[in-house]
Amino acid sequence: MSLTKKLIWLGEEPLPPAEPRFLSYFQWRYKRFRPFTLPVRRLNMTSMARAETIEAMRQLVNSIPPYPRRVMAQYGVALLPVHDLWDDTHYMLGWGGGRGHDRKDGYDYIGGICVNDGHLAVVAETVRVRDRGWTRQENVDGIAWHELGHSFDRALAAWLGLDVEVFSLTPEFHEAWLEDTSVFVGSYRSQFSYYLQPDGAGESEAFAECFAVTQGKGGLASNSKDFLEHFPRCLAIARSFVDKA
Numbered sequence: 001m002s003l004t005k006k007l008i009w010l011g012e013e014p015l016p017p018a019e020p021r022f023l024s025y026f027q028w029r030y031k032r033f034r035p036f037t038l039p040v041r042r043l044n045m046t047s048m049a050r051a052e053t054i055e056a057m058r059q060l061v062n063s064i065p066p067y068p069r070r071v072m073a074q075y076g077v078a079l080l081p082v083h084d085l086w087d088d089t090h091y092m093l094g095w096g097g098g099r100g101h102d103r104k105d106g107y108d109y110i111g112g113i114c115v116n117d118g119h120l121a122v123v124a125e126t127v128r129v130r131d132r133g134w135t136r137q138e139n140v141d142g143i144a145w146h147e148l149g150h151s152f153d154r155a156l157a158a159w160l161g162l163d164v165e166v167f168s169l170t171p172e173f174h175e176a177w178l179e180d181t182s183v184f185v186g187s188y189r190s191q192f193s194y195y196l197q198p199d200g201a202g203e204s205e206a207f208a209e210c211f212a213v214t215q216g217k218g219g220l221a222s223n224s225k226d227f228l229e230h231f232p233r234c235l236a237i238a239r240s241f242v243d244k245a
């Protein structure tokens with residue numbers, strides 16, 4: 001297996017047209033190969049992730065339970081480990097930063113992101129931590145599961161033929177989210193503020209995190225315990241899909 005391949009497909013890897021014998025500027029078909037909107041050639045070339053991280057993420061992808069794996073493979077999802085989010089993803093988004101994060105921080109403090117309508121989940125092995133500078137991220141697995149949770153949210157809506165973009169916007173999930181979160185008062189409202197964002201963002205983040213929690217992980221590691229107590233209804237729905245035959 002080529003070491004230059006960093007993009008990890010959940011299903012079969014889409015193959016580019018036959019590699020031209022001589023690369024020239026005119027071989028657009030090859031250069032512009034973008035399965036599911038992903039510029040695979042560029043992503044494989046520019047990710048600076050270490051070989052160990054890539055191998056760990058390959059194993060993680062292999063451990064995705066059958067149903068979500070099938071649903072995401074059908075939709076077309078790939079996981080990309082990067083050194084940090086400046087490697088190669090920022091250009092696809094413009095200067096935006098991540099949801100719920102301060103825009104002026106750029107991507108320094110963000111461990112992962114899900115882009116291109118859920119077709120690409122990105123996880124960084126390095127993040128900047130306030131007052132500690134750039135540092136190895138301790139929760140690469142948890143972040144990867146969380147970002148894949150966003151991909152699953154999208155893929156599931158397509159698989160089920162829903163008229164919403166993501167499953168987390170269905171009345172079923174919205175109700176569960178409302179019931180789980182409406183009881184939060186005081187410190188819980190700030191502890192879980194990321195999952196209480198308005199306009200569907202809260203539901204989306206809760207679904208992605210529940211997906212991670214079903215695997216004993218969390219984008220925020222402590223959620224692997226805290227969500228059991230505080231998001232029981234959302235978690236039950238996520239679990240029902242994860243466990244599906």
Ligand SMILES: [Zn+2]
Pocket residue numbers: 146150204205208
């Ligand atoms: Zn998220």
